[in-house]
Amino acid sequence: MTEFYSGVQKAFVSVDIIIFGFEDSKLKLLIGKRQMDPGRGEWSLYGGFVGAMESVDEAANRVLFELTGLRNLYMKQVHTFGAVERDPGERVISVAYCALINVKDYDRHLLEEHGVQWVELNKMPRLYSDHNDMVKRAITLLRRRINTEPLSFNLLPDLFTLTQLQHVYEAVLGEEIDKRNFRKRIKSIDFIEKTELIDKLTSKRGAALYRFNKQMYEEDPSFKL
C-alpha cells in the first residue's frame, strides 16, 4: 500500500502489433525492416509509442490505423514485455497486441509506404529484440481462442465459402480437419448464415457463400466449434 512517485524512474511505453492475415490458405504476418536505430535493418513488428494523451489501447488502435487505414479491427492485448535490456537504447516497456485483418481490405500503397510486407508465418525470419516471443504468444492466444470466439471471420471477407473458413482453422491450428465433420458443426451454428450467392472463382461447380451474422451472435454469444 506504499507508493511513491519520487525516486522511481519513468519509462517509455510502446505498443507492438502482431498483425495476422490470411491468403492462399496460409496465415501471414505483417512485418517490416526497421528504418532507424537501434536495430536498423532488422525485421520487426510494426509499433509506436504511447502518447501522453491517449490510453494504451488507443495508441494500439492509432498505430494500426496509421499502418492500415482501417479502424475497428479485431484487436486484443497479448502480453507486456518489460525486460530491462529489451531495447538497447532506452528503457522501453512494450505492450503487444494481436490484430486480425482481411488481407483484401488492406491498401497496398500504405503497405509500401510503411515498408511492411506479408510474410508467411512458417517462413518468419528472426525479428528484432523480443518480437519473436511476441508472435509466439499471439499464436498461442489465437489457437486457444479460435474455438471459443468467432475470430476467424476477421480474417475473411464478409462473404466466404466453407472451404475458406475451414482453411483458416487449419492454418491457425496447424492441422487438417475432416471436411464432413467441420461442415456438420458449422451447420449447427445459427449465426453462420448461408446466402443465396455462389462463388464461382475457386471452383467450376461453384460454392455457396456464407456470412457471419454479428447481430445474431451478440444476442446469443455462445460459440463452440
Place this chain on the structure above:
Amino acid sequence: MTEFYSGVQKAFVSVDIIIFGFEDSKLKLLIGKRQMDPGRGEWSLYGGFVGAMESVDEAANRVLFELTGLRNLYMKQVHTFGAVERDPGERVISVAYCALINVKDYDRHLLEEHGVQWVELNKMPRLYSDHNDMVKRAITLLRRRINTEPLSFNLLPDLFTLTQLQHVYEAVLGEEIDKRNFRKRIKSIDFIEKTELIDKLTSKRGAALYRFNKQMYEEDPSFKL
C-alpha cells in the same frame, strides 16, 4: 517501423498484484487500505513501481516478496491497464499480475505490517481506480486455466485431501461438482499421488492425504480435468 524517443512522454510503470488465497472453502483476496494519496483510505490491491534496474516480472516478484516474505510463488501476468486518467496524480500504466498462495504459509505479522487482509471474493468492496477490473480479469483467467493447468495446488498445502481439492475447484468455478466424478478424474491423473498419511482434523473417519508430484508433471505436462 518509425520510432522516435524524442517528443514522446515517459510514464510511470507499476505492477498491481491480485493475490488469491483459499480458506474455509472460499476464495479470498489480499487487499488493504491505501496509506497515501491519491486515493488514501480506499481499498486497493497491493502494488509498486517498476524500478530502473529490474524487469516488470522482477518488479512483480519483488513486490510480492515484500508483502509475503515468499518467493517462487505462482504468478502470471494478467493484463496491462493504461487509461490516461486511471491514476489521478501522474500518468501511471499498470501491469496486473495474479498470484496464488497458500494462506497457511503467510506470515500474519507481515500482513498487519503492510495493512492488508484477506477478504472473501464474494464480499469484495469497491476498490481504488480500476482495481476491480483487474480482479475481474484475474478471475476470468483463473477459471479458464484451472482445467488445463495444475493451478489449484498452489492454493493448498503440500498435503491435501481430495475434498479440499474439490472445494478449490468449486470456489474458483463457482459451481458444485459431483464428488464421484471428480474423484474418478483425479484417479486418472498420475501426478496427483496418494500418500500413506491420513488427515484426522476435518473428519472423524480421517481422509487420505494427496500430493502434487511436480517432477512427474513436468515429465508429461498434460493436464485435463
Place this chain on the structure above:
DNA sequence: CCAAAAGTGTTCCGTCTACACCCATGG
C-alpha cells in the same frame, strides 16, 4: 448410537471421430 465426512460403480446419453462416394461445371 448418531452425526459428519470419506469413499466407492454403473448406466445412459450425447458428442466426436473415422470414413468414401456422387455432383456440377468449365475448359
Place this chain on the structure above:
DNA sequence: CCATGGGTGTAGACGGAACACTTTTGG
C-alpha cells in the same frame, strides 16, 4: 469427357453426467 473442388450420412467409440448407499469414528 474429365479434372477440380463442392457437397453429403452413418456407425462405432469415447467421454461426461447423473445418481445413492456404506464406512468409519469421535463425541
